[in-house]
Amino acid sequence: MVPLSYYLVLSGILFACGVTGFLIKRNIITIFMSIELMLNGVNLSFVAFAARWHNLAGQVFVFFVMVVAAAEAAVGLAIIIAVYRTRETLNVDQVNLLKL
Amino acid sequence: MFNIHLILFLAFGAIAVAGAVNLLVQRHPINSALSLIAVMAALAGEYLLLGAEFVAAVQVIVYAGAIMVLFVFVIMLLNAGVEEQTSGSRVAFIFGIPGMLLGSLLVAWVVLRHSGTGAVPAGVWAESSSVPPHLVPGAPETIGPLLFHEFLLPFEVTSILILIAIMGAVVLASKPAGPSGEPPQKVKD
Numbered sequence: 001m002v003p004l005s006y007y008l009v010l011s012g013i014l015f016a017c018g019v020t021g022f023l024i025k026r027n028i029i030t031i032f033m034s035i036e037l038m039l040n041g042v043n044l045s046f047v048a049f050a051a052r053w054h055n056l057a058g059q060v061f062v063f064f065v066m067v068v069a070a071a072e073a074a075v076g077l078a079i080i081i082a083v084y085r086t087r088e089t090l091n092v093d094q095v096n097l098l099k100l
Numbered sequence: 101m102f103n104i105h106l107i108l109f110l111a112f113g114a115i116a117v118a119g120a121v122n123l124l125v126q127r128h129p130i131n132s133a134l135s136l137i138a139v140m141a142a143l144a145g146e147y148l149l150l151g152a153e154f155v156a157a158v159q160v161i162v163y164a165g166a167i168m169v170l171f172v173f174v175i176m177l178l179n180a181g182v183e184e185q186t187s188g189s190r191v192a193f194i195f196g197i198p199g200m201l202l203g204s205l206l207v208a209w210v211v212l213r214h215s216g217t218g219a220v221p222a223g224v225w226a227e228s229s230s231v232p233p234h235l236v237p238g239a240p241e242t243i244g245p246l247l248f249h250e251f252l253l254p255f256e257v258t259s260i261l262i263l264i265a266i267m268g269a270v271v272l273a274s275k276p277a278g279p280s281g282e283p284p285q286k287v288k289d
Contacts (some may be wrong), residue, residue, distance in 0.1 A: 002106050002109045002149070003104050006113075007109075007146070007150070010113045010116065010146070011104070011118070013117055013120070014116060014117070014120050014139070016233070017117075017120035017121065017123070017124060018120070020124060021123060021124050023192075023196070024124070025124075026183050026185065027129050027180065027183035027185070029129045029171065029174065029175055029178075029180060030123075030129050030132050030183065032171075033123065033129075033132055033133060033171060034123070036163075036167065037120055037123065037136060037139065039235050040139060040143055040163070042149075043143070043159075044143055044146060047146075047150050047155060048150060049145050049151045050150075051150040051152070051231065051237070052122050054237070056237065056238070056242055056243060056246050057246065057250075057251075059152050059154070059155050059243060060239055060243065060246050060251050062152075062155050063155075063158065063247065064251075064258055065256060066158065066159075066162050066163065066264055067258045067261065068258070068261070069163070069167065070162065070166065070262065070265075071261055071262050071264075071265030072265075073146075073225070074168055074170070074265050074266065074268075074269040075265050075268050075269050075272065077170055077171070077174045077269070077273075078268070078269040078270075078271075078272035078273035079272055080174060080178070081171060081174065081177070081178070081272070081273045082272050082273065084178050085275075088127075089244055090178065090180050090183075091178060091183065091184060091282045099278055
């Protein structure tokens with residue numbers, strides 16, 4: 001069997017890639033996809049813990065995370081469309097009306 | 101010793117990490133979206149290895165199917181091109197990198213300090229929701245009673261959440277009309 005720590009390391013790598021993409025990317029859609037990558041990394045650790053301690057509550061929580069991700073994707077992409085309609089750019093550096 | 105589980109884990113993990121790195125490297129959003137789909141498919145394989153069959157199926161259907169189709173649809177609708185690179189903020193370099201190092205050191209210290217004990221208390225769920233021996237763990241027969249009995253309230257709350265999200269998405273994405281019906285002015289700076 002694969003040790004639990006391997007799954008946690010993979011989950012951590014995916015989460016770190018998501019954080020890095022969130023920080024270095026300038027396209028708002030790619031930033032949004034980095035958030036989805038972070039959620040996927042967390043889901044992997046949920047399922048790994050559920051398998052390790054034979055407790056299916058971890059798998060049920062994955063469904064809740066997926067529902068929240070779906071709601072977030074729907075609302076976030078609608079916001080992206082609204083931003084693009086008024087400003088005609090997807091670059092987050094040019095959406096700076098609230099900046100000092 | 102290499103067994104088939106470890107080999108499959110390493111194969112799917114390599115695909116997932118390669119897709120995640122490719123998401124960072126690619127400059128065009130559609131390439132990033134396709135590599136994210138590869139990550140999700142590889143994670144579905146990992147879920148199968150962990151015995152979570154229903155989660156793996158839902159991962160493919162909902163994540164790689166529905167959510168990523170929404171992403172690709174929006175990328176194509178907005179005709180998103182190659183992202184232009186702009187210089188990052190100097191504050192991020194001055195405070196961000198030391199802050200990130202400090203945060204990861206703190207997390208690593210906490211994890212390493214408490215990893216030796218391994219004493220994770222079996223919670224109150226452990227007896228009630230343990231897997232019956234005649235059913236496959238993670239099959240719909242075992243997920244369903246748990247989801248609709250013990251987690252009934254969170255289930256209903258998430259259904260309300262997704263209803264609100266649907267209405268919010270429709271309101272936000274519909275074409276806004278001013279008081280006299282003309283479209284709003286475009287913001288230019």
